[in-house]
Amino acid sequence: MYLPEYCEFLSPVQIASGHHVLEKIPGFLKALNAKRPLILADKGVTAAGLIGIVEDAIKDNVQIGAIDDDVPPDSDLKVVSRLSDVYRKNNCDAIIAVGGGSVLDTAKGLNILVSEDADNLMEFAGANKLKRPLKPFIAIPTTAGTGSELTMAAVIADHDNFIKILFGSRFLLPDIAIIDSRMTLTLPAFFTAATAMDAMTHAVESYICLQKNPLSDAHALSAISLISKNLLNVIRKPDDQEGRLLLAKAATLAGMAFSNSTVGIVHTLGHSVGGVCGVPHGTCMSIFLPYGLEYNYHLVNPFIAELLFPLAGPEVYADTPENKRAEKTIEYIRQLNQDLHDATGGRHARFLSEILNRDGEQMVKKSHFDAIARISIGDGTKFYNPEEIDYDDSMLVLEASWDGRPLNRNLVKKNA
Amino acid sequence: MGEYKTYRPKRKILKWLYLYVFMWFTGRAIKIAAKVDDEVKKEFDSIPNNFNVALEVLPYGPALVVGKTEDGKVQYLGSSTKDKKIDLRMIVHNIENAMQLFTFQESTAISFMRNRLYLDGEIPYAAAFVRVFDAVEVYLLPKIIAKLAVKRYPAWSLIRKLSGRVKIYLRAGIGV
Ligand SMILES: [Fe+2]
Numbered sequence: 046m047y048l049p050e051y052c053e054f055l056s057p058v059q060i061a062s063g064h065h066v067l068e069k070i071p072g073f074l075k076a077l078n079a080k081r082p083l084i085l086a087d088k089g090v091t092a093a094g095l096i097g098i099v100e101d102a103i104k105d106n107v108q109i110g111a112i113d114d115d116v117p118p119d120s121d122l123k124v125v126s127r128l129s130d131v132y133r134k135n136n137c138d139a140i141i142a143v144g145g146g147s148v149l150d151t152a153k154g155l156n157i158l159v160s161e162d163a164d165n166l167m168e169f170a171g172a173n174k175l176k177r178p179l180k181p182f183i184a185i186p187t188t189a190g191t192g193s194e195l196t197m198a199a200v201i202a203d204h205d206n207f208i209k210i211l212f213g214s215r216f217l218l219p220d221i222a223i224i225d226s227r228m229t230l231t232l233p234a235f236f237t238a239a240t241a242m243d244a245m246t247h248a249v250e251s252y253i254c255l256q257k258n259p260l261s262d263a264h265a266l267s268a269i270s271l272i273s274k275n276l277l278n279v280i281r282k283p284d285d286q287e288g289r290l291l292l293a294k295a296a297t298l299a300g301m302a303f304s305n306s307t308v309g310i311v312h313t314l315g316h317s318v319g320g321v322c323g324v325p326h327g328t329c330m331s332i333f334l335p336y337g338l339e340y341n342y343h344l345v346n347p348f349i350a351e352l353l354f355p356l357a358g359p360e361v362y363a364d365t366p367e368n369k370r371a372e373k374t375i376e377y378i379r380q381l382n383q384d385l386h387d388a389t390g391g392r393h394a395r396f397l398s399e400i401l402n403r404d405g406e407q408m409v410k411k412s413h414f415d416a417i418a419r420i421s422i423g424d425g426t427k428f429y430n431p432e433e434i435d436y437d438d439s440m441l442v443l444e445a446s447w448d449g450r451p452l453n454r455n456l457v458k459k460n461a
Numbered sequence: 462m463g464e465y466k467t468y469r470p471k472r473k474i475l476k477w478l479y480l481y482v483f484m485w486f487t488g489r490a491i492k493i494a495a496k497v498d499d500e501v502k503k504e505f506d507s508i509p510n511n512f513n514v515a516l517e518v519l520p521y522g523p524a525l526v527v528g529k530t531e532d533g534k535v536q537y538l539g540s541s542t543k544d545k546k547i548d549l550r551m552i553v554h555n556i557e558n559a560m561q562l563f564t565f566q567e568s569t570a571i572s573f574m575r576n577r578l579y580l581d582g583e584i585p586y587a588a589a590f591v592r593v594f595d596a597v598e599v600y601l602l603p604k605i606i607a608k609l610a611v612k613r614y615p616a617w618s619l620i621r622k623l624s625g626r627v628k629i630y631l632r633a634g635i636g637v
Contacts, residue, residue, distance in 0.1 A: 051575045171581065255574045422592075423585025428573050433613035435592075460608065461616040 047348070052258035054305045055215065058184075058195055062224030062294050064286060067099055070141070070183060071106035073221050077181035079139035081110035083132045085152050086143040088114055090187055093231050099143055099185065110137035120147045122203045122210070125154040125166055132159050139181035142219075143228075146191040149184055153199035153217045156182050166201065167210065175214040184219035187228045189293040190240025190327055192247055192300020194222035224297055226290035234280045235392040237292070238385040239327025241279075244296035245272045246311050246330040247303035249352060249378075250337065253345045254429045256306035265302040270355035271295035273381070280388045309430030311337035314442060317420040322409045324400055331385070332396055335378045336442050338371075339452035343459055344431040346371040353377065379451075396449035414443045432457070476560050480518060481540060483563050484525040487597060488537040489633040491527050494597050495535035497628045498621075501596050504589045505535050514549045514582075514590050515542045518559040549582030549590065565602075565609040569594065600625050 061069060074082060086096050091114040100109065113131050117124060132140075132155065140159075142152035157169050160179035169175060184194040199212045232240070248268040251261050272295045279288040315329035338349050350370035354362040356377050365373045385393040394400040397409045418439035421427065427434045438458060445452045494501040508514075513528035526538040526545060538545060553559040558577040561567045569591060572578040580587050595611040600622070608614045 049575075053576060172579075255570060420585075423588045425584040425588075427588065428570060428591075433611075458613065458616070461614045 046259055047257055047262070049258050052256070052260065052306075054258065054260040055197075056195065056301050056305065057215070058218050059221045060224065060297060061221060062290065062297070064226045064290060066223050066225045067102035067185070067227070070099075070103045070223065073183060074107055074139060074181065077139065077220055079181040081108050081135070081137045082139040082141045082181075082183070083110050083128075083135065083137040083155075084112045084141045084143060085116055085128070085148055085155070086112070086114040087116045087118065087145075087148055090114060090144045090148070093187075095143060095187055095228055095231075098227055099141070111135040116144065116148045116151045118147055119204075120150040120154065120199070120201045122154075122166060122201055122205075125151055125158060125201060126164065128155045129158040129164075139183070141183045141185065143185045143187060145186070145188045146193045149186070149191075149193040149219075150199040150201060152182065152184070153212065154201045156180055156217070157212070170210045170212060172211075172213040174212075175216040177216065179216050182219045183221045183223060185223045185225070185228060186293070186296070188232065188236070188240045189229045189289070189296040190243040192244065192296055192303060194219055195297065195300035196304045222297065224290070224293045226286045226293065229289050229293050230284065230286060234283060235389045236327075237283070238276070238280055238389055238393045239325060239331060241272055241276045241292055241296070241327075242331035242334065242382075242385075243327040244268060244292075244299040245276075245378075246315075246334050246337075247299035247308060248272070248295075249334060250308035250311055251299075251302040251306040252352060253338070253341060253348045253431065254307060254309040255431060256429055257348070258306055261302040261306040264298045266352075266355045268295040268299035268302060269352060271298070273356045276381070277384055277388060280385065307429040308426050309337060310340055310427070310432075310434055310442070312426040313421050313424045313430065313434055314417070314439060316424050316426065317417045317439075318397075318409060318413075320420060321413050321416045322400075323402075324408050328394055328400055331382050332394060332400075332446055333442070335375050335382070336446050336452050338375045338378070339454055340438070340442055340457055341431045342371065342375075342454055343457065349374050375451075397443070397447050399449075411447065414440060417443060432459075473556060476556050477521070477523065480556070480559055480563060481523040484516070484523050485540055486633055487594075487601070488525040488527055488540075490597050490601055490629050491525075491593060492535050492537040493629050493632045494593070494600060494625070497625055498596060498600070501593050504593045504596075505529060507589050508586055512548045512586070513538065513546055514551070514586070515545070515547045516551045516553075516594075517542055518553045518556055520555075549580075549586050551578060551580055551587065551590070553578050565606050568610055568612060570612045597629075600629050 090096055111131055140152050140156055142148050154166055156179040186194050197213060197215050197217050199217055200209050202209050248265040252265040271291050275288040275291045279285050311333040314333050318324050318329045319326055353370045353374045382395050386395050400408045402408050418436045421439040422436055441456055495505050508529055510529050510533050511531050515524050515526045517524040523540045524542045526542055528536055528538050554577055562572050598610045599607050
């Protein structure tokens with residue numbers, strides 16, 4: 046086991062997971078001394094019928110202050126301030142956020158405004174500006190992937206000034222995260238694959254990157270094993286409620302791991318490809334994950350080798366000679382991407398040139414590489430990656446991932 | 462010699478002095494490296510004009526303040542942040558952690574990982590400044606030590622390293 050000289054681990058969020066957890070919300074609210082929650086969601090969540098499910102589960106036992114499903118796909122400063130009016134006008138005293146990363150980030154921003162009784166969110170931008178606990182906040186993730194329900198950061202865009210504002214404080218963490226299998230049951234196959242691979246990447250990167258520690262490792266290994274055992278089954282049999290729940294639990298475990306020991310190059314490049322080309326985050330993660338392992342191979346191959354056990358199971362692990370395990374791990378992840386590609390009728394992209402938008406157009410062009418590499422060297426996750434990442438390094442990985450070629454590890458720049 | 466009382470400086474004061482001298486020299490070296498090294502120059506080009514960066518040890522300093530003027534010149538602005546507009550702060554929590562970092566027992570990357578060094582400001586500029594700092598350490602320090610300080614020791618040509626090192630030492634030391 047790898048034991049760093051120093052490590053930190055914080056995970057104060059109560060997690061309730063199962064097939065019928067939504068019904069427990071009234072009791073949880075009571076325990077938090079709250080009576081009138083504002084329920085937040087986006088249109089997609091409503092369209093999938095999820096708000097209806099939440100409402101039905103709780104309405105007999107709690108007075109819902111208001112329901113607002115007008116959160117845009119990209120959290121926004123003005124939306125947060127509009128929502129604070131809704132919250133105040135309806136005398137709400139708690140927030141329930143139902144959705145993915147953007148709804149949860151919006152809820153975090155809203156919680157600052159209503160708890161601090163403020164109008165200007167900018168006063169609280171940056172790290173550790175909050176000094177006391179906020180209003181009761183329950184998060185109900187609807188994509189088994191992001192892990193936002195466990196992170197103490199929120200990113201909210203100021204679209205007028207074209208900037209993204211980062212908020213970081215332990216007080217932004219929800220009080221309770223509700224993991225209910227009904228929330229991910231109708232997630233389309235292609236989306237299930239991408240978000241699960243995001244969770245897989247959280248677990249794998251937290252295991253190989255520089256903040257790795259025994260506490261986050263334990264969560265990461267469990268997450269990897271759960272995803273590996275259940276993902277393809279769920280894609281092939283979408284109404285497998287038990288498998289869905291296990292994937293959602295895995296995403297939460299991975300969230301606990303990566304919110305404590307941060308991610309690396311897969312996210313560095315993924316953030317920039319998302320920013321430049323608008324590619325969904327999970328898609329970038331699936332594509333870059335094998336490359337992230339190849340890129341750092343010379344520094345962390347014993348850790349990569351250990352991942353073969355949760356990924357492929359004890360038999361494969363035992364049958365693979367020790368010095369081949371790291372390579373086998375990478376091969377296994379490539380094969381998983383291939384299987385997901387096949388199982389989703391080709392919608393799960395295996396490499397960059399294969400990513401298409403709704404109109405069937407290619408989203409990433411080679412001409413984007415320069416901008417992607419430039420942004421990558423300024424992304425915060427690069428600090429946590431075992432190997433340095435400069436412009437040329439990013440280009441090297443981008444070129445290889447264009448058509449799915451394995452990375453030539455000899456070309457990776459190493460300590461001179 | 463007169464009748465002076467012997468004054469025993471506490472270890473902290475010695476450490477502070479070490480840091481003061483080290484950071485003063487590094488600050489001057491950064492300004493010169495921005496002139497003699499193309500990569501450092503490029504990094505500063507990515508930072509806006511009228512922008513100051515401070516590397517600061519809490520609670521009593523010292524600090525290293527460098528900045529770009531209105532017209533884009535790189536300047537060393539001294540060992541204190543007092544009364545200066547600081548746009549990006551890199552803060553070391555205490556003097557012991559600063560000693561670990563600046564006696565190269567621990568790389569900048571690992572200091573970050575262990576939350577001994579934290580950032581207040583925009584991350585892309587911090588990333589650029591860390592690259593500047595790394596390059597200057599490669600110039601100033603012998604390879605065996607610089608290797609402990611930076612994440613990846615670069616494969617620079619001997620000419621680049623030596624000529625840069627001579628220029629930086631001469632100008633930072635003598636001020637020519
Ligand atoms: Fe992610």
